[in-house]
Amino acid sequence: MGLLSDPNRRKALTNLLTRLNTPICIVCYLAAIVWFMGLAFEPFTLRTYMSENAMGSTMVEERFSSGERALSLAKEFDAHKRKAGGMPVEWLVKAMQARGLEVFTQSFSRKLPFPDENKERYMVGGRNVYGILRAARAPRTEALVITAPCSPGNSNNQAVGLLLALAQYFRNQIYWAKDIIFLVNEHDLIGMQAWLEGYHHTNITGMEYSPLQGRAGSIQAALALELSGDVITSLDLILEGLNGQLPNLDLTNLFYAFCQKLGALCTIQGKLQRNDWDTAEGYTHAAQTMMLMVLKQACGRSWGDHGLFLRYHIEAASIRGINSFRHYKTDATTIGRLVFPSSPGMLTVLTPVVISHLTGVALYLLPVHLQEMAVEHFPVSETEAVVLTAIAIYTAGLALPHNTQRLLSGEGTEQGWKVLKLTALLYLAVLLGCTALINFSLGFILAVTLVPITASITPHMPKALCALAMVLLSPAFTILYCVFIYQELIEAPVSVGEGWMLFLSVISQGILDHALYGSLVYPLLALFIYPCWLMFWNILFWN
Amino acid sequence: MAAPLTLLLIVAVTIRAVLFRSSLAELIVERVEVVSPLNAWKRVVEGLALLDLGVSPYSGDVFHETPLMIYLFHFMVDYAEIVFMIADGITAVALYLSIQTYNKNVFRKQKYALESDRYPADCLELLRSPKEMFYIPLKVAMFYLLNPFTILSCVAKSTCGLNNAIIALFILCTLKGSALLSGILLALATYQSIYPLTLFAPALLFFLQRLYIPVNLRRSSFWFFTLQYAFIYVGSLVVITGLSFFLLGSWDFIPSVYGFIFSVPDLTPNIGLFWYFFAEMFEHFRLFFICVFQINVFFYTIPLSIKLKEHPVFLIFMQIANNLEDRPYPTVGDVALYMAFLPAWSHLYRFLRNIFLVSCVLLACSALFPVLWHLWIYAGSANSNFYYAITLLFNFGQILLVSDYFYAYLRREHHLTHGLYLKKKDGTEATLVLK
Numbered sequence: 001m002g003l004l005s006d007p008n009r010r011k012a013l014t015n016l017l018t019r020l021n022t023p024i025c026i027v028c029y030l031a032a033i034v035w036f037m038g039l040a041f042e043p044f045t046l047r048t049y050m051s052e053n054a055m056g057s058t059m060v061e062e063r064f065s066s067g068e069r070a071l072s073l074a075k076e077f078d079a080h081k082r083k084a085g086g087m088p089v090e091w092l093v094k095a096m097q098a099r100g101l102e103v104f105t106q107s108f109s110r111k112l113p114f115p116d117e118n119k120e121r122y123m124v125g126g127r128n129v130y131g132i133l134r135a136a137r138a139p140r141t142e143a144l145v146i147t148a149p150c151s152p153g154n155s156n157n158q159a160v161g162l163l164l165a166l167a168q169y170f171r172n173q174i175y176w177a178k179d180i181i182f183l184v185n186e187h188d189l190i191g192m193q194a195w196l197e198g199y200h201h202t203n204i205t206g207m208e209y210s211p212l213q214g215r216a217g218s219i220q221a222a223l224a225l226e227l228s229g230d231v232i233t234s235l236d237l238i239l240e241g242l243n244g245q246l247p248n249l250d251l252t253n254l255f256y257a258f259c260q261k262l263g264a265l266c267t268i269q270g271k272l273q274r275n276d277w278d279t280a281e282g283y284t285h286a287a288q289t290m291m292l293m294v295l296k297q298a299c300g301r302s303w304g305d306h307g308l309f310l311r312y313h314i315e316a317a318s319i320r321g322i323n324s325f326r327h328y329k330t331d332a333t334t335i336g337r338l339v340f341p342s343s344p345g346m347l348t349v350l351t352p353v354v355i356s357h358l359t360g361v362a363l364y365l366l367p368v369h370l371q372e373m374a375v376e377h378f379p380v381s382e383t384e385a386v387v388l389t390a391i392a393i394y395t396a397g398l399a400l401p402h403n404t405q406r407l408l409s410g411e412g413t414e415q416g417w418k419v420l421k422l423t424a425l426l427y428l429a430v431l432l433g434c435t436a437l438i439n440f441s442l443g444f445i446l447a448v449t450l451v452p453i454t455a456s457i458t459p460h461m462p463k464a465l466c467a468l469a470m471v472l473l474s475p476a477f478t479i480l481y482c483v484f485i486y487q488e489l490i491e492a493p494v495s496v497g498e499g500w501m502l503f504l505s506v507i508s509q510g511i512l513d514h515a516l517y518g519s520l521v522y523p524l525l526a527l528f529i530y531p532c533w534l535m536f537w538n539i540l541f542w543n
Numbered sequence: 544m545a546a547p548l549t550l551l552l553i554v555a556v557t558i559r560a561v562l563f564r565s566s567l568a569e570l571i572v573e574r575v576e577v578v579s580p581l582n583a584w585k586r587v588v589e590g591l592a593l594l595d596l597g598v599s600p601y602s603g604d605v606f607h608e609t610p611l612m613i614y615l616f617h618f619m620v621d622y623a624e625i626v627f628m629i630a631d632g633i634t635a636v637a638l639y640l641s642i643q644t645y646n647k648n649v650f651r652k653q654k655y656a657l658e659s660d661r662y663p664a665d666c667l668e669l670l671r672s673p674k675e676m677f678y679i680p681l682k683v684a685m686f687y688l689l690n691p692f693t694i695l696s697c698v699a700k701s702t703c704g705l706n707n708a709i710i711a712l713f714i715l716c717t718l719k720g721s722a723l724l725s726g727i728l729l730a731l732a733t734y735q736s737i738y739p740l741t742l743f744a745p746a747l748l749f750f751l752q753r754l755y756i757p758v759n760l761r762r763s764s765f766w767f768f769t770l771q772y773a774f775i776y777v778g779s780l781v782v783i784t785g786l787s788f789f790l791l792g793s794w795d796f797i798p799s800v801y802g803f804i805f806s807v808p809d810l811t812p813n814i815g816l817f818w819y820f821f822a823e824m825f826e827h828f829r830l831f832f833i834c835v836f837q838i839n840v841f842f843y844t845i846p847l848s849i850k851l852k853e854h855p856v857f858l859i860f861m862q863i864a865n866n867l868e869d870r871p872y873p874t875v876g877d878v879a880l881y882m883a884f885l886p887a888w889s890h891l892y893r894f895l896r897n898i899f900l901v902s903c904v905l906l907a908c909s910a911l912f913p914v915l916w917h918l919w920i921y922a923g924s925a926n927s928n929f930y931y932a933i934t935l936l937f938n939f940g941q942i943l944l945v946s947d948y949f950y951a952y953l954r955r956e957h958h959l960t961h962g963l964y965l966k967k968k969d970g971t972e973a974t975l976v977l978k
Contacts, residue, residue: 010896245922313923430907434914438922 074161101131108194241307696876703876726775
């Protein structure tokens with residue numbers, strides 16, 4: 001180990017490193033950003049490749065023909081939902097039983113730590129209804145899940161309708177080797193969390209739920225459906241789950257292959273795939289899609305009902321039907337053929353998807369394909385109180401240097417702040433490394449904003465300017481910028497006032513996600529990243 | 544110095560008590576870095592349950608503790624947390640007293656050497672002063688009690704804490720000069736897990752040095768004392784083993800405990816190097832590699848003893864550290880034991896070359912262990928190679944730490960005999976390299 005024991009070579013290397021420290025840092029930082037943006041550049045990306053799972057898509061025939069029946073069921077469901085004022089449990093139970101499923105219900109309740117203004121709820125209680133289609137010939141050791149949420153108002157009726165039509169169609173098939181669970185959950189993610197916790201006998205979020213009476217073996221894969229209109233022009237595939245987890249890439253490729261086979265439009269992040277990869281426009285399109293995915297993954301919340309399955313190592317994806325104003329419309333039967341037969345298609349092929357985890361990739365960014373997602377927000381006093389308290393604590397930390405100067409030893413010496421900067425930089429490096437391993441997008445965004453200012457901070461720089469720079473690059477402001485960039489990317493730019501409101505609601509959602517589903521982004525930022533930033537703030541005001 | 548030590552003990556007990564009552568305790572009990580199949584609390588509970596049912600606790604291949612341990616917990620299972628906190632306290636106090644004795648010895652020898660003019664003129668700055676040595680025992684106790692590894696090990700109720708207590712008591716008795724107690728405690732430590740056997744050589748060398756018996760294979764006084772000490776040691780070992788036989792009425796514990804340690808059948812990942820190798824190995828070669836790996840643990844005793852025969856206490860430190868990297872089921876509690884000694888060698892600081900690198904490596908690895916475990920087992924984005932890479936890096940860091948201290952110690956001894964500013968034959972400045 002010549003380098004570690006030979007003093008002369010060590011001295012040479014150390015001298016080199018200390019002399020070239022700043023250029024190396026700058027080069028590394030720029031190279032990292034360029035390389036990351038290069039991920040959207042066409043020659044570097046892996047196109048949808050042919051793995052053995054994609055081959056499976058050619059072996060399946062699509063035979064579903066009950067599109068109209070699905071739509072009529074959707075209308076029935078809507079009517080019953082309005083009459084019941086919530087979830088029409090009895091009608092769903094009867095409908096599923098009529099189709100030969102074993103039906104069970106689960107009730108759950110949860111009191112949120114503070115009222116959620118986005119969805120206007122505080123004490124949440126509801127029931128999930130699920131039916132199990134037992135496999136005709138095989139032992140009941142594995143299961144697949146198809147789920148549709150029961151949402152208030154007009155949304156997602158068609159999803160439930162298609163779910164029931166599909167159950168009927170499946171009942172007549174004899175080749176199923178796994179049990180299939182058709183789940184209709186209330187209160188979207190809260191209901192889904194209750195069901196998953198009941199199914200796996202865990203209680204990680206403090207939810208109260210009744211135990212599940214019927215069970216079907218270990219779940220191999222899950223599909224969540226969100227269809228809100230009779231006419232659909234494209235299908236959006238949603239992948240981002242809790243804490244930035246993603247399902248196996250093979251699932252995405254499979255769905256895309258099916259869509260291509262049937263001639264339907266498949267979008268990612270709401271954006272269509274373009275063919276002009278070499279042009280600048282094509283690149284910006286791809287880069288926008290990639291940044292959208294990075295932002296969605298970094299915020300750590302589950303963007304579809306499927307996101308909570310990933311924690312239990314179940315590959316899952318959400319499919320959302322979008323009706324945007326295009327001339328090519330697909331009617332219900334074709335959608336039925338696509339979605340649902342891509343479901344038997346997908347479901348039959350989901351087994352090899354699950355088996356070949358080694359070839360699939362679970363950490364990826366998709367620079368392919370826009371999305372319409374309106375975020376509504378109504379500021380309500382209690383939520384704002386919580387959020388503003390969080391921000392107040394954050395701002396109060398800015399006064400920390402004045403109070404602790406007297407307590408720290410080594411105050412006023414050159415060595416004091418150097419030791420503090422060394423410790424703080426090591427801590428930041430380990431923290432960013434661990435964060436990037438778990439949620440790469442989050443780690444990347446934090447690194448891009450925090451690294452330049454923290455690497456170059458010293459007490460000898462102009463205090464006012466540096467203080468401003470540090471505050472503008474602090475984690476809270478990073479969230480603010482991300483909100484604005486996200487709104488730009490989804491082509492719904494907001495004004496400053498609306499942006500601020502959105503920012504507050506993002507913080508409150510972060511806290512709620514942590515309390516309800518165990519998302520790690522908020523505790524990470526509050527307990528680990530923020531103290532690190534405070535250490536650097538202390539260095540700046542060292543005297 | 545009783546007051547600071549008492550304060551330290553109170554602080555340490557408070558931290559452990561708080562953690563015992565928090566929800567982190569259930570998380571920590573299952574971490575593979577902190578517990579191993581040899582010392583996990585869940586297995587002790589399982590063994591106790593089997594014992595209560597009248598069945599041999601070793602049936603079922605879950606329980607791998609010694610019979611004395613199971614009887615201890617048979618009476619103390621309701622007070623388990625207090626037992627482990629007391630064990631940590633005993634270890635800290637034993638280390639405190641032993642380092643105090645050691646420092647007194649060192650200072651006395653240094654005084655005699657100064658009076659007989661044995662040091663070259665320019666190395667006076669290398670000599671140790673009482674002022675500098677005053678706080679070292681307290682620092683040693685602090686390093687042990689407030690080390691996060693020790694706290695985690697205590698909260699996980701891993702019996703590694705009890706093993707550490709026995710080894711610390713053994714070191715205390717050795718340094719105080721009582722050969723009988725030292726032999727008995729060493730036998731107890733060996734009975735618990737075989738690897739303290741390697742500490743026989745440094746203890747023997749210490750006593751020989753203390754009684755001014757030269758280490759010469761031709762002198763009868765050397766053999767006389769060696770046989771005495773070996774007799775105490777082996778005799779106590781036989782007595783303890785016989786006692787275990789009579790406690791449980793069968794010899795089951797020998798294959799279950801010692802057979803388990805030697806043949807490494809359980810390949811649960813941990814911070815050691817064995818599990819990955821043996822998971823990938825063909826059955827045909829298993830015996831060969833087991834022999835090679837186990838010999839590796841014991842083999843370093845010979846060259847280290849020869850090199851460090853005048854410095855038995857440092858040899859103890861080196862032995863404990865070396866044992867750790869090569870044993871089949873290490874945990875962070877074992878790491879904490881030798882790390883506690885580091886303040887005793889704080890005078891070597893100026894000769895250490897890689898201490899910054901080593902501390903960064905150990906810190907980063909400690910942070911990455913749970914992250915990569917989560918990615919492998921829960922998220923499915925990584926596999927065993929990632930976790931093993933961090934294990935390798937962790938062990939590499941430890942080996943670097945130990946070899947760095949070894950180099951620094953030998954270099955200081957060399958300077959004390961040959962002067963601080965070394966010159967080559969032609970008068971230019973020379974540097975010392977450890978090859």
